[in-house]
Amino acid sequence: MRTQVPVVVAFLTGFALLVSxxxxxxxxxxxxxxxxxxxxTIVGGFTLLLGVVSITRVNWAxxxxxxxxxxxxxxxxxxxxxxxxxxxxxxxxxxLFGRAxxxxxxxxxxxxxxPMMATMFATLAFYIAxxxxxxxxxxxxxxxxxxxxxxxxxxxxxxxxxxxxxxxxGNIPEFLNTYIMNGANMAVQRGIxxxxxxxxxxxxxxxxxxIERTYMGKG
Amino acid sequence: xxxMDRRWIYLMVAxxxxxxxxxxxxxxxxxxxxTQKLYDAVEALPDSCxxxxxxxxxxxxxxxxxxxxxxxxxxFWRKNCKVITLSNIPLGGPSMAETVTRSIPPxxxxxxxxxxxxxxxxxxxxxxxxxxxNSIESIxxxxxxxxxxxxxxxxxxxxxxxxxxxxxxxxxxxxxxxxVSIVNAQYGTPMGCGTTAVSAPKYYAxxxxxxxxxxxxxxxxxxxxxxxxxxxxxxxSGMSAQSLVHLLIIGLVLVGNIGFFLGRREExxxxx
Amino acid sequence: xxxxxxxxxxxxxxxxxxxxxxxxxxxxxxxxxxxxxAQPMRNPRLHNLRKLSLSVILALFPVSAWAQSSNELIRFxxxxxxxxxxxxxxxxxxxxxxxxxxxxxxxxxxxGLDAVEEAVGRATEMGRPVLxxxxxxxxxxxxxxxxxxxxxxxxxxxxxxxxxxxxxxxxPLVLAAGQEVVEQAYIEMGKGDAYDKDTVRYVAGExxxxxxxxxxxxxxERPATNIYMGAFFAESLLLAETGNAAGSIQIAGTARPEQxxxxxxxxxxxxxGEELYAASAYLSHExxxxxxxxGQDFVKMLLIIALVIGILLVTFGWGDTYVTWFDAV
Numbered sequence: 001m002r003t004q005v006p007v008v009v010a011f012l013t014g015f016a017l018l019v020s021x022x023x024x025x026x027x028x029x030x031x032x033x034x035x036x037x038x039x040x041t042i043v044g045g046f047t048l049l050l051g052v053v054s055i056t057r058v059n060w061a062x063x064x065x066x067x068x069x070x071x072x073x074x075x076x077x078x079x080x081x082x083x084x085x086x087x088x089x090x091x092x093x094x095x096l097f098g099r100a101x102x103x104x105x106x107x108x109x110x111x112x113x114x115p116m117m118a119t120m121f122a123t124l125a126f127y128i129a130x131x132x133x134x135x136x137x138x139x140x141x142x143x144x145x146x147x148x149x150x151x152x153x154x155x156x157x158x159x160x161x162x163x164x165x166x167x168x169x170g171n172i173p174e175f176l177n178t179y180i181m182n183g184a185n186m187a188v189q190r191g192i193x194x195x196x197x198x199x200x201x202x203x204x205x206x207x208x209x210x211i212e213r214t215y216m217g218k219g
Numbered sequence: 220x221x222x223m224d225r226r227w228i229y230l231m232v233a234x235x236x237x238x239x240x241x242x243x244x245x246x247x248x249x250x251x252x253x254t255q256k257l258y259d260a261v262e263a264l265p266d267s268c269x270x271x272x273x274x275x276x277x278x279x280x281x282x283x284x285x286x287x288x289x290x291x292x293x294x295f296w297r298k299n300c301k302v303i304t305l306s307n308i309p310l311g312g313p314s315m316a317e318t319v320t321r322s323i324p325p326x327x328x329x330x331x332x333x334x335x336x337x338x339x340x341x342x343x344x345x346x347x348x349x350x351x352x353n354s355i356e357s358i359x360x361x362x363x364x365x366x367x368x369x370x371x372x373x374x375x376x377x378x379x380x381x382x383x384x385x386x387x388x389x390x391x392x393x394x395x396x397x398x399v400s401i402v403n404a405q406y407g408t409p410m411g412c413g414t415t416a417v418s419a420p421k422y423y424a425x426x427x428x429x430x431x432x433x434x435x436x437x438x439x440x441x442x443x444x445x446x447x448x449x450x451x452x453x454x455x456s457g458m459s460a461q462s463l464v465h466l467l468i469i470g471l472v473l474v475g476n477i478g479f480f481l482g483r484r485e486e487x488x489x490x491x
Numbered sequence: 492x493x494x495x496x497x498x499x500x501x502x503x504x505x506x507x508x509x510x511x512x513x514x515x516x517x518x519x520x521x522x523x524x525x526x527x528x529a530q531p532m533r534n535p536r537l538h539n540l541r542k543l544s545l546s547v548i549l550a551l552f553p554v555s556a557w558a559q560s561s562n563e564l565i566r567f568x569x570x571x572x573x574x575x576x577x578x579x580x581x582x583x584x585x586x587x588x589x590x591x592x593x594x595x596x597x598x599x600x601x602x603g604l605d606a607v608e609e610a611v612g613r614a615t616e617m618g619r620p621v622l623x624x625x626x627x628x629x630x631x632x633x634x635x636x637x638x639x640x641x642x643x644x645x646x647x648x649x650x651x652x653x654x655x656x657x658x659x660x661x662x663p664l665v666l667a668a669g670q671e672v673v674e675q676a677y678i679e680m681g682k683g684d685a686y687d688k689d690t691v692r693y694v695a696g697e698x699x700x701x702x703x704x705x706x707x708x709x710x711x712e713r714p715a716t717n718i719y720m721g722a723f724f725a726e727s728l729l730l731a732e733t734g735n736a737a738g739s740i741q742i743a744g745t746a747r748p749e750q751x752x753x754x755x756x757x758x759x760x761x762x763x764g765e766e767l768y769a770a771s772a773y774l775s776h777e778x779x780x781x782x783x784x785x786g787q788d789f790v791k792m793l794l795i796i797a798l799v800i801g802i803l804l805v806t807f808g809w810g811d812t813y814v815t816w817f818d819a820v
Binding site: 134 | 223225228229230234235236243246247248249251252272277278279280281282309310311313315317318321341342343345346347349350351353354356357364378416419420423424427435437439456457458461463464465466467468471472474475476479480
């Protein structure tokens with residue numbers, strides 16, 4: 001029962017969406033598809049609660065058991081509720097509630113959340129430098145080509161580098177754009193994209209037909 | 220020389236980012252054909268048409284993506300376009316749309332509800348994108364602040380994608396793929412894309428196939444667009460730091476390879 | 492596509508099968524389409540084909556919709572997509588059927604997947620945990636489902652060797668699916684009691700909060716093996732570099748072309764694109780699943796042939812009509 005019902009639901013919804021693709025939206029098949037899409041957005045909203053329950057349970061257990069680093073878990077729990085609760089209350093109660101400018105949520109978002117996330121993303125620059133230093137080695141002819149191409153593209157993508165490339169005869173930036181980005185790069189990307197899309201379609205078909213059930217822990 | 224403590228590398232990167240703040244260097248920024256095509260496509264839109272500006276990026280990539288949305292908003296409003304903003308990013312997307320629309324100076328004299336609307340966020344982007352093809356209101360019954368769409372004059376004339384002349388998708392993730400495969404392929408709405416530098420190579424294929432009219436790749440793409448729109452801002456000013464870090468990485472790769480070859484020669488000599 | 496022959500063929504086919512006269516006759520080389528279409532129907536040797544076509548069309552056209560004209564009802568502009576769907580589904584189902592009947596299907600080796608068991612064994616020997624990340628996308632991404640499928644296999648191995656497993660996730664639905672899969676794996680291996688509900692845990696909904704948490708875990712617990720299978724974005728290098736610094740053996744798999752270079756630079760093995768989707772079938776060795784892979788390969792061959800034909804036709808300036816056949820697919 002625990003396997004069959006989800007498989008039947010997956011088949012019916014998958015089949016309905018697939019068939020409806022070939023019908024106009026104002027037909028009843030098209031309407032079924034629109035209805036399913038609305039249901040999906042609603043169910044998607046409710047699943048966010050699952051996350052809150054999970055993170056609260058895991059962190060609360062750590063705080064209660066005074067596990068190592070429990071103080072950080074307290075900060076996590078406070079942060080979750082400090083951000084979520086004022087945003088849920090209507091702004092008609094107080095300008096601090098809701099998500100408008102001047103609300104608690106807005107303040108936390110603009111002055112804490114955004115800079116912290118941007119900082120995390122910025123660390124990528126440090127990691128890229130370290131990975132490039134370690135991994136880019138001219139070990140073989142192929143890796144040498146890769147190395148030279150990467151260097152040329154890195155130069156081209158910044159004004160200082162482009163100015164340097166323009167010192168050489170021939171229009172190197174245009175060559176890079178035409179033959180590297182719109183040539184070799186595009187061909188490789190298309191190959192991977194087409195292959196991956198076929199793989200995804202095949203897997204979707206296996207799921208809709210109930211052949212692939214490993215994602216439910218079966219098979 | 221072949222191996223170096225990664226903390227030294229981190230320190231060098233930090234210095235390379237910091238130097239241009241003290242000694243800014245201005246080099247000419249050339250315009251790539253992908254950016255030019257996007258600019259031309261927006262320029263060719265009829266005045267006062269309705270467009271969608273999609274904030275599909277997290278606050279983490281503000282440095283790369285926000286200059287794109289800001290410049291696009293300048294461009295749209297200069298052409299007197301009606302702008303519908305929305306996001307498929309749960310955390311931050313709608314707030315960023317608010318922040319960007321707020322940050323544009325009042326020179327354009329635009330009013331919320333009449334000239335622009337922020338639809339906010341709805342979960343499950345695949346369903347949202349295809350659902351809007353049928354009816355935007357069925358997916359977003361209210362705007363980001365809870366006002367019913369029926370109370371917003373701009374939305375009186377906008378029912379689904381048929382009423383949208385152009386979609387400008389700014390994304391730091393794979394949602395751009397879905398805008399292409401769901402909205403452009405199935406509804407035929409013209410679309411342009413701005414994305415992070417790391418994702419940009421992937422989207423050249425979409426530009427070549429005509430699924431995107433043009434492409435802004437990373438901060439360089441944003442800087443080019445700022446130049447074209449005539450609103451030099453954060454992206455243009457960030458180019459110096461980016462230039463130095465790129466040069467540093469090239470230098471590090473060079474040093475690593477010299478070390479590699481010296482090491483190999485020593486090994487060979489030891490064998491002999 | 493609207494101007495292509497396929498459109499007219501489909502339109503005429505529907506009208507003929509529905510027994511209604513054509514609203515407007517379409518001509519091809521001075522022959523009416525209705526006449527051309529009627530030929531296979533009149534041929535007794537094609538009787539089965541006619542029956543099959545009729546049943547397919549009837550299944551797709553509900554009785555209540557017959558009152559509407561075909562153009563209002565059906566998106567004929569997507570007929571090419573319909574053909575592709577039929578060919579693709581048929582290929583997958585035919586190969587699956589062959590595989591069920593015991594036909595041996597060749598599958599090339601995927602070293603990254605073969606290394607998974609070895610990597611878990613390493614963790615067992617070192618007495619350190621295995622970290623598995625099924626990507627950072629929602630469950631509606633096929634990549635995430637592929638990741639969850641591989642997680643099931645990995646969980647069976649960790650259950651067998653009683654190696655600690657940690658699975659941080661970013662979305663609640665992935666949490667529910669992940670918990671189900673891991674619990675099932677432990678039960679199947681007879682280690683239901685060893686299953687810890689917090690093995691799969693929701694860490695954070697935001698990309699970099701998630702990354703910070705997982706990186707912290709890597710540096711504190713120093714897992715022996717890190718397995719990344721699913722959709723990854725800008726955090727790919729942050730995770731892989733930290734794992735590298737922590738001395739973990741790393742195996743990755745993603746269908747995101749833009750993240751592949753980062754994983755290749757920092758991981759021992761990387762599954763590229765469709766290899767990720769093939770992983771669950773590869774690891775399961777179930778003929779039914781392998782059949783799907785072969786069907787997919789067959790369609791890929793067809794696409795390659797179509798591409799080559801297209802390149803040749805377009806190169807010589809004869810490809811205008813051919814190209815329109817692929818509109819909106």
